[in-house]
Amino acid sequence: MSRGLFLTLEGGDGSGKTTQAELLEQWFTAEGRTVVRTREPGGTDVGLEVREIVLHHRGDIAPRAEALLYAADRAHHVATVVRPALARGEVVVQDRYIDSSVAYQGAGRVLDAREVRSISEWATEGLVPDLTILLDLPSEVARRRLDGARTRYDRLEAEAAEFHGRVREAYLALAAAEPDRFLVVDAALPVDDIHDRIRARVETLA
Template sequence: MTEPGLFLTLEGGDGAGKTTQSTLLEEWLTALGRTVVRTREPGGTEVGVLIRDIVLHHRGEVAPRAEALLYAADRAHHVETVVRPAIARGDIVVQDRYLDSSVAYQGAGRVLGRDEVRDLSLWATGGLLPDLTVLLDLDPSSARARLDADDKPFDRLESEQDDFHARVRAEFLALAAAEPQRFLVLDASRPAAEIASAIRERVAGLLGGGDVAGRD
């Protein structure tokens, strides 16, 4: 009998440690014998790579509504061609960013509105929500210090001003408060091993046959 698939997403501001925790989670799940599909948005498909270059690295201006629509287009294609097929096979999808990032970055950061951006993404994905969303919460000043230490050029969103990132963080926390059953909020300033342990504990409950959220 095929084990049920899971859809796990990691969210948070730039520099919060999503890549590190995604890697640790993938390694743990693989050691348990599960097949893991590691992916990201934007850029989890060939089409997504092109969209990622536009929304994050295009040197010219991208209008806020156009930006939101590009993210939704990437998400629609990604869910249809990668995420849903993986879940149907019984795989575990570990994904860096999903619709909550659009609500936080475009809805709050670009001030386009939470409901409008969320509804757009839900339409694009056919209503698919993750079984678990891990929010790695870190204050913007600490996140900026981490990004500076990486000594890499900032993308379009990373380059935004402090008030933009403050709105993004506040929106992430508001989303988590509104859906406590789906979200696991963790202090991203804690040691990586402690964060990984807390994530594994929550995921273990899902692997044990707990309820799944948002699956149609």
């Protein structure tokens, strides 16, 4: 049995994570691998309820409460979806993981990034992706993409440009600190070029 493979996609909203997840799923399926495509929050029934709270709740949510809600979703998601799939030798392609919390709740909400990471590492029992793909895009370009595709913005998408600028810088700092785990790709490149670069890196993991 092939070993399980855990791939996460990170980046700001509008960076193309969903498109690249779909292309990865198609490629792995064509190679005969079983793929579990999932996301955080919302990869389980519990996660869907958490997603509605953290992204669409009317009114403020205290930053620490927000971070804990994401961690709670992550604990359940990893225990019930991700680890079982990896144990079966499947490929998990996941939209967002711990790095999202460090970037959005740590830098974006100006919480202590080390504490935010520590909560999620405890929640997931230290599960680390084999590869994290960071689709990097300036926040103003991402906003133009969202403006052309959205009729409703969630709580994070609706934040000011300064918030999204902090998130992007945090992502790039995370990637610089762990170059062996991260692949940073310019999300302004053509879709197929991005996929080719991702495939080339994934093939080195085999």
